[in-house]
Amino acid sequence: MSNRVTDEMDIVSVSSSRRNSESLPHVHKVGIPPKQNLLKEIAGTVKETFFADDPLRHFKDQPRSRKFVLGFQAVFPIFEWGRHYSLSKFKGDLIAGLTIASLCIPQDIGYAKLANLPPQYGLYSSFVPPLIYAFMGSSRDIAIGPVAVVSLLLGSLIQNEIDPTKNPADYLRLTFTATFFAGITQVTLGFLRLGFLIDFLSHAAIVGFMGGAAVTIALQQLKGLLGIKKFTKKTDIVSVMRSVFKAAHHGVSGYHLTFEILLVLWHQTVSNLANLNGYFVLQWNWQTILIGMSFLAFLLVAKYIGKKKKKLFWVPAIAPLISVILSTFFVYITRADKHGVQIVKHIRRGINPASVDQICFSGVYLAKGFRIGVLAGMIALTEAVAIGRTFASMKDYQLDGNKEMVALGTMNIVGSMTSCYVATGSFSRSAVNYMAGCHTAVSNIVMSGVVLLTLELITPLFKYTPNAILASIIISAVVSLIDIEAAILIWKIDKFDFVACMGAFFGVVFCSVEIGLLIAVSISFAKILLQVTRPRTAILGKLPRTTVYRNILQYPDAAKVPGILIVRVDSAIYFSNSNYIKERILRWLVDETERLKENSQPRIQYLIVEMSPVTDIDTSGIHAMEELLRSLDKRDIKLVLANPGPVVVDKLHASKFDEMIGEDRIFLTVEDAVRTCAPKMDLEP
Numbered sequence: 001m002s003n004r005v006t007d008e009m010d011i012v013s014v015s016s017s018r019r020n021s022e023s024l025p026h027v028h029k030v031g032i033p034p035k036q037n038l039l040k041e042i043a044g045t046v047k048e049t050f051f052a053d054d055p056l057r058h059f060k061d062q063p064r065s066r067k068f069v070l071g072f073q074a075v076f077p078i079f080e081w082g083r084h085y086s087l088s089k090f091k092g093d094l095i096a097g098l099t100i101a102s103l104c105i106p107q108d109i110g111y112a113k114l115a116n117l118p119p120q121y122g123l124y125s126s127f128v129p130p131l132i133y134a135f136m137g138s139s140r141d142i143a144i145g146p147v148a149v150v151s152l153l154l155g156s157l158i159q160n161e162i163d164p165t166k167n168p169a170d171y172l173r174l175t176f177t178a179t180f181f182a183g184i185t186q187v188t189l190g191f192l193r194l195g196f197l198i199d200f201l202s203h204a205a206i207v208g209f210m211g212g213a214a215v216t217i218a219l220q221q222l223k224g225l226l227g228i229k230k231f232t233k234k235t236d237i238v239s240v241m242r243s244v245f246k247a248a249h250h251g252v253s254g255y256h257l258t259f260e261i262l263l264v265l266w267h268q269t270v271s272n273l274a275n276l277n278g279y280f281v282l283q284w285n286w287q288t289i290l291i292g293m294s295f296l297a298f299l300l301v302a303k304y305i306g307k308k309k310k311k312l313f314w315v316p317a318i319a320p321l322i323s324v325i326l327s328t329f330f331v332y333i334t335r336a337d338k339h340g341v342q343i344v345k346h347i348r349r350g351i352n353p354a355s356v357d358q359i360c361f362s363g364v365y366l367a368k369g370f371r372i373g374v375l376a377g378m379i380a381l382t383e384a385v386a387i388g389r390t391f392a393s394m395k396d397y398q399l400d401g402n403k404e405m406v407a408l409g410t411m412n413i414v415g416s417m418t419s420c421y422v423a424t425g426s427f428s429r430s431a432v433n434y435m436a437g438c439h440t441a442v443s444n445i446v447m448s449g450v451v452l453l454t455l456e457l458i459t460p461l462f463k464y465t466p467n468a469i470l471a472s473i474i475i476s477a478v479v480s481l482i483d484i485e486a487a488i489l490i491w492k493i494d495k496f497d498f499v500a501c502m503g504a505f506f507g508v509v510f511c512s513v514e515i516g517l518l519i520a521v522s523i524s525f526a527k528i529l530l531q532v533t534r535p536r537t538a539i540l541g542k543l544p545r546t547t548v549y550r551n552i553l554q555y556p557d558a559a560k561v562p563g564i565l566i567v568r569v570d571s572a573i574y575f576s577n578s579n580y581i582k583e584r585i586l587r588w589l590v591d592e593t594e595r596l597k598e599n600s601q602p603r604i605q606y607l608i609v610e611m612s613p614v615t616d617i618d619t620s621g622i623h624a625m626e627e628l629l630r631s632l633d634k635r636d637i638k639l640v641l642a643n644p645g646p647v648v649v650d651k652l653h654a655s656k657f658d659e660m661i662g663e664d665r666i667f668l669t670v671e672d673a674v675r676t677c678a679p680k681m682d683l684e685p
Contacts, residue, residue, distance in 0.1 A: 078135045117175065127451045140397070143429035147426045148477060149481070170365070177366070191406060227341065291466055298323060355418060565606070565607050578618075617648050
């Protein structure tokens with residue numbers, strides 16, 4: 001290995017040897033790649049990490065005026081694809097925009113209540129942010145607005161700091177402050193090209209977190225669905241159910257809900273339906289329950305129809321608006337609000353007022369707003385990017401993740417200054433947008449226009465809308481977040497992923513949204529650490545009538561080579577796992593030696609380490625290999641390496657480990673190593 005070559009995997013032929021009168025074919029040894037300049041190597045690593053997509057490739061060899069145009073289009077993609085916009089595309093976008101507007105208006109009012117905000121703030125958040133995104137976003141299908149999970153997260157976190165009923169002004173200020181910092185977080189991640197950080201939250205953790213959040217959101221809606229006036233501020237299932245049953249009978253303590261009490265509730269309910277309101281002591285309202293349950297059934301049936309027949313996607317899309325219209329009309333003509341049915345009441349008319357002066361840039365709320373905003377921004381970003389990537393893959397176009405982050409962050413920064421709270425991509429609305437035949441982000445502009453008309457003209461009509469309808473709409477919307485099929489698939493594929501999924505789920509349901517998120521992140525990082533510190537290794541055997549060597553556990557036909565132990569390391573060798581890899585290889589060796597001794601078979605004379613999966617090795621890894629070499633020398637066993645990559649070869653050469661092991665013990669393939677070692681072995685037991 002003393003001669004340097006220019007090619008990465010240049011081969012050098014060696015003389016052939018004979019065994020049992022059969023000539024061996026040429027055996028190839030691994031060459032050393034040319035030494036790279038340190039600065040170029042660092043620059044290459046940085047570029048691959050942060051600029052893998054080469055964002056400046058379009059600017060090369062362009063005149064200054066053209067660079068300005070390309071830069072402007074990079075920031076505002078609408079001016080790029082807008083040049084090719086046509087009437088046929090507008091028809092599809094118009095239909096899609098009107099459809100998602102009919103879905104978003106009732107949802108926005110409900111999500112605002114979920115965030116403990118007046119209903120108009122939900123509508124505000126579906127007016128300004130979609131306009132900003134339409135100009136800056138790169139996704140054609142994503143529909144922007146408030147979403148249930150982020151609304152719940154904001155509501156629960158800010159509620160822990162300020163009581164929204166006792167101090168609504170400060171609650172609103174902290175909401176706008178958190179929204180501002182959520183946008184700053186998203187823009188920073190996109191501008192610094194740190195989008196890969198959100199990938200640390202695994203798919204399994206997201207499935208569990210979303211499912212737990214859906215259950216929590218649905219439980220929170222029991223207040224509106226049952227007409228309960230006094231309700232817990234906590235989000236865990238124990239506190240919520242205690243509050244629900246305590247409201248059902250004010251004399252029953254949440255700690256003493258026995259089977260006998262449930263039987264009494266059932267008996268009195270069946271025997272005295274006409275006097276339900278008297279039994280529930282004005283805590284549960286039977287008119288509210290009737291309205292809520294009836295329309296919830298209607299919404300779920302509509303969702304089922306849309307799922308079964310894709311052409312009827314518009315049925316679940318307009319069902320919420322139909323529910324609002326019918327229930328509002330019913331309450332108005334019957335004056336059910338006089339009989340305990342809680343209604344929305346007044347929604348402020350007009351477009352978004354400015355809120356720049358309400359953002360806290362100093363004082364006690366600054367740190368709280370920053371902390372809540374970073375968390376909400378990351379969750380909103382994760383959801384939006386996941387949705388965008390899903391629909392981009394379905395339509396086969398590329399989505400620039402960093403541009404998405406800048407667009408989402410900018411719209412939330414502007415939104416915080418125009419009375420909006422955190423907005424992001426909504427899966428339910430994006431799915432409807434996609435199925436309605438949208439072509440571009442113009443559908444968001446159409447939706448925003450409809451919301452503007454609603455704010456200017458229609459908001460007084462929502463006065464008699466019952467809260468039970470909003471609760472039903474939210475419950476029907478979050479049902480799709482509970483992905484049981486995905487959880488089952490996770491269980492089948494990876495049990496550790498399933499633990500992460502269930503940890504996040506139960507953390508949200510039994511503790512809180514932030515605890516569930518913390519559990520999800522912790523388990524995801526624990527999995528990464530476990531995989532890094534405890535990589536897989538395998539013993540290889542030769543498949544009959546081939547030169548291929550595979551894991552003997554996966555391929556029972558693979559046979560071990562007498563006198564040779566072949567081990568594969570399935571990971572880079574770093575300080576975090578180098579000792580484990582060395583000790584694991586030695587354990588393989590000890591176990592195999594004992595087995596051979598018991599069966600009176602020839603002892604092991606060569607240990608071949610298959611290193612093709614080893615993408616890198618550091619100083620600790622080199623030291624571990626040196627210790628392994630010394631341990632093998634004491635056992636009179638020779639160490640052989642097969643197929644190390646260029647990075648590994650370069651570092652082995654720099655550390656002079658190749659001289660320690662011997663230049664004739666590093667081979668291109670396992671087969672080459674075996675063919676060379678086999679003639680030299682003394683196969684006597």
